Amino acid sequence: MKLEYASTAGSRLLLILGWVISAIPILMMGVGGTVMLIKSPETVAKGLVEHGYPSHLATTILALEIGCAVIYAIPQTAVLGAILMTGYLGGATATHVRVGETQWIAPVLVGVLAWVGLFLRDSRLRALVPIRT
Numbered sequence: 001m002k003l004e005y006a007s008t009a010g011s012r013l014l015l016i017l018g019w020v021i022s023a024i025p026i027l028m029m030g031v032g033g034t035v036m037l038i039k040s041p042e043t044v045a046k047g048l049v050e051h052g053y054p055s056h057l058a059t060t061i062l063a064l065e066i067g068c069a070v071i072y073a074i075p076q077t078a079v080l081g082a083i084l085m086t087g088y089l090g091g092a093t094a095t096h097v098r099v100g101e102t103q104w105i106a107p108v109l110v111g112v113l114a115w116v117g118l119f120l121r122d123s124r125l126r127a128l129v130p131i132r133t
Helices: 003-040 042-050 053-075 075-098 102-121 121-130
Strands: none
Touching: 003 042, 003 053, 003 075, 003 102, 042 075, 053 075, 075 102, 102 121
């Protein structure tokens, strides 16, 4: 019985740690996108133009960012959310690299945190991608 209890406690610890790590991309994309959408879409539009995108896409891009975060935050759709978030962040990374900015590391780190958090909080994903010692 003690071994089973230890396994449950370990799984609970992984779940909590996974949610703590997952909170970073959720907050950065979900809350950050919402604040930008409400307070300063014109600032986002200006940044898009500076990076070679049409300004009228600001609202759409922010809505996609928020949508990815919401889908990722829901446990039943978290894997789909992580895939969508990876695509979104890949575009952000490519944009920063294309214009020669060093900020490309930020979307890469957010994407890595999204997958690490999901890996820790989803036992099915850990079974699919086992870490061997």
